[in-house]
Amino acid sequence: xxxxxxxxxxxxxxxxxxxxxxxxxxxxxxxxxxxxxxxxxxxxxxxxxxxxxxxxxxxxxxxxxxxxxxxxxxxxxxxxxxxxxxxxxxxxxxxxxxxxxxxxxxxxxxxxxxxxxxxxxxxxxxxxxxxxxxxxxxxxxxxxxxxxxxxxxxxxxxxxxxxxxxxxxxxxxxxxxxxxxxxxxxxxxxxxxxxxxxxxxxxxxxxxxxxxxxxxxxxxxxxxxxxxxxxxxxxxx
Amino acid sequence: xxxxxxxxxxxxxxxxxxxxxxxxxxxxxxxxxxxxxxxxxxxxxxxxxxxxxxxxxxxxxxxxxxxxxxxxxxxxxxxxxxxxxxxxxxxxxxxxxxxxxxxxxxxxxxxxxxxxxxxxxxxxxxxxxxxxxxxxxxxxxxxxxxxxxxxxxxxxxxxxxxxxxxxxxxxxxxxxxxxxxxxxxxxxxxxxxxxxxxxxxxxxxxxxxxxxxxxxxxxxxxxxxxxxxxxxxxxxxxxxxxxxxxxxxxxxxxxxxxxxxxxxxxxxxxxxxxxxxxxxxxxxxxxxxxxxxxxxxxxxxxxxxxxxxxxxxxxxxxxxxxxxxxxxxxxxxxxxxxxxxxxxxx
Numbered sequence: 001x002x003x004x005x006x007x008x009x010x011x012x013x014x015x016x017x018x019x020x021x022x023x024x025x026x027x028x029x030x031x032x033x034x035x036x037x038x039x040x041x042x043x044x045x046x047x048x049x050x051x052x053x054x055x056x057x058x059x060x061x062x063x064x065x066x067x068x069x070x071x072x073x074x075x076x077x078x079x080x081x082x083x084x085x086x087x088x089x090x091x092x093x094x095x096x097x098x099x100x101x102x103x104x105x106x107x108x109x110x111x112x113x114x115x116x117x118x119x120x121x122x123x124x125x126x127x128x129x130x131x132x133x134x135x136x137x138x139x140x141x142x143x144x145x146x147x148x149x150x151x152x153x154x155x156x157x158x159x160x161x162x163x164x165x166x167x168x169x170x171x172x173x174x175x176x177x178x179x180x181x182x183x184x185x186x187x188x189x190x191x192x193x194x195x196x197x198x199x200x201x202x203x204x205x206x207x208x209x210x211x212x213x214x215x216x217x218x219x220x221x222x223x224x225x226x227x228x229x230x231x232x233x234x235x236x237x
Numbered sequence: 238x239x240x241x242x243x244x245x246x247x248x249x250x251x252x253x254x255x256x257x258x259x260x261x262x263x264x265x266x267x268x269x270x271x272x273x274x275x276x277x278x279x280x281x282x283x284x285x286x287x288x289x290x291x292x293x294x295x296x297x298x299x300x301x302x303x304x305x306x307x308x309x310x311x312x313x314x315x316x317x318x319x320x321x322x323x324x325x326x327x328x329x330x331x332x333x334x335x336x337x338x339x340x341x342x343x344x345x346x347x348x349x350x351x352x353x354x355x356x357x358x359x360x361x362x363x364x365x366x367x368x369x370x371x372x373x374x375x376x377x378x379x380x381x382x383x384x385x386x387x388x389x390x391x392x393x394x395x396x397x398x399x400x401x402x403x404x405x406x407x408x409x410x411x412x413x414x415x416x417x418x419x420x421x422x423x424x425x426x427x428x429x430x431x432x433x434x435x436x437x438x439x440x441x442x443x444x445x446x447x448x449x450x451x452x453x454x455x456x457x458x459x460x461x462x463x464x465x466x467x468x469x470x471x472x473x474x475x476x477x478x479x480x481x482x483x484x485x486x487x488x489x490x491x492x493x494x495x496x497x498x499x500x501x502x503x504x505x506x507x508x509x510x511x512x513x514x515x516x517x518x519x520x521x522x523x524x525x526x527x528x529x530x531x532x533x534x535x536x537x538x539x540x541x542x543x544x545x546x547x548x549x550x551x552x553x554x555x556x557x558x559x560x561x562x563x564x565x566x567x568x569x570x571x572x573x574x575x576x577x578x579x580x581x582x583x
Contacts, residue, residue, distance in 0.1 A: 010368055010371070010372070012372050013368065013371050013372050013375060016372055016375040016376055016379060017375055019379055020375060020378055020379050020382065023379075023382055023383075023386075054360070054364055080360075080363050080364070080367065084477050085431065085433065101367055101371050102367055102370045102371035102373075102374045102375075102410070102414055103371070103374070103375075104374060104378060104407075105374070105375045105378035105379070105382075106378060172449075173453070184453065186449075186450035186451065186453040186454040187447075187450045187454070187484060214442075216441075216442050216445050216446075218445075218449060
């Protein structure tokens with residue numbers, strides 16, 4: 001049975017969520033505040049952590065930072081609806097996804113399943129090397145000029161999806177479906193936030209060009225580092 | 238500030254210069270013919286001029302530098318850094334400028350307290366209103382789940398009716414949530430809280446993103462959104478705020494456009510103003526009510542009450558923050574046309 005840790009100060013909500021998740025086959029533990037959340041998250045093994053942003057003792061971002069220092073357990077942030085700053089901040093700090101409160105419990109289960117599918121171990125991804133970036137499918141790690149780049153699971157999958165077809169654009173709809181593992185919903189900008197984070201972490205191409213190009217409102221493209229017949233890596237060292 | 242500096246400088250310095258010239262004229266008149274007196278007079282003039290210039294420079298610097306610092310602090314607060322205070326060195330002076338600086342800081346503290354309070358209140362309202370809604374929606378999900386999992390019950394007429402009523406409860410809960418969200422958004426815009434930092438961004442790109450998302454949403458209801466290709470044009474301001482403004486206008490148009498039609502978006506730049514048009518093929522709005530649709534909760538009854546009635550009010554305030562205007566007209570051939578007029582980033 002998958003174990004889920006819920007960190008939220010709203011006892012009533014957690015009770016209901018626990019019941020709902022139990023019916024869907026999840027075992028749930030509850031931490032009523034940030035400190036207890038960190039303690040439980042680091043002491044025991046969970047498949048996923050649901051983390052509320054607004055808690056009286058410590059906000060969700062601090063909890064996320066502390067958890068991320070030691071653990072890579074997937075985190076789903078529960079944010080206030082309409083607060084874009086919270087959403088972007090959470091995803092930047094390494095949360096795997098976010099869900100605005102109030103949420104439909106069926107949607108919650110769908111998101112949890114999507115995150116679990118994504119972070120399932122032993123999911124083979126073909127390794128790709130393009131220009132200065134080396135993507136290792138086995139260890140799910142990325143190196144830039146030999147130096148490791150710390151990416152979240154989503155960012156890794158997004159990079160893999162874009163590099164696989166470097167030079168041609170992938171639509172936002174396809175990216176949401178294949179990378180986030182859920183149906184595209186309009187006016188949801190989380191894929192753009194992930195792309196933005198990835199861009200920031202990887203920096204520009206060696207020649208200073210843009211690595212991940214946004215195709216006006218439509219999708220994203222990983223710039224092909226070399227035109228056919230003009231290898232970028234060639235030349236004396 | 239530089240203008241003030243030079244005005245005072247010239248005023249002081251010319252006075253001193255005048256005194257020097259008068260003195261020289263007197264000397265010249267008194268000792269006409271004496272080369273020594275003449276040379277002395279020239280020396281005096283030179284001394285007065287140079288010493289006067291230095292003296293004036295120092296005095297004026299002493300007066301305008303603190304004003305400059307105050308001006309910078311005020312600009313910083315206006316840009317949203319409310320924690321800004323004036324340089325403490327200003328308080329060490331023993332003149333009216335020190336009083337001004339102290340009063341400035343008191344004012345800044347008061348604004349800071351007001352905005353922090355407002356922000357906390359908005360956060361609390363959002364949290365306190367939404368927590369019961371969250372529990373309600375999850376509890377509803379549980380009831381639906383147990384109904385659906387009882388074999389054969391869905392076929393019973395009473396159960397079908399119960400499910401329908403449950404759907405209705407869910408719909409109303411979401412509507413309430415929507416309303417809270419929009420009310421908070423409106424209050425945030427009005428109080429200037431949580432806007433983030435102003436920056437230049439490409440409006441054409443933003444509009445295209447909204448149009449694409451709108452088209453996706455509209456397709457599900459056999460409607461569409463089309464956008465005329467537009468060149469890039471930069472706007473200075475708050476991207477997310479303007480995004481919500483345009484999103485509200487476009488979604489409003491999608492709601493009202495007739496089945497099988499598409500909302501049309503066009504954008505052009507003229508005399509460093511951007512004219513963004515969103516046109517639908519719906520029933521339009523009676524001419525007398527056109528200005529009212531931007532007022533909160535002023536819904537023009539047309540059956541469909543899906544929106545909370547605040548979308549266009551949010552759009553109007555957000556456009557206003559960016560120094561633009563928004564207006565609505567009935568398009569020739571039917572349908573509502575909303576026009577946004579925004580300044581291009583300088």
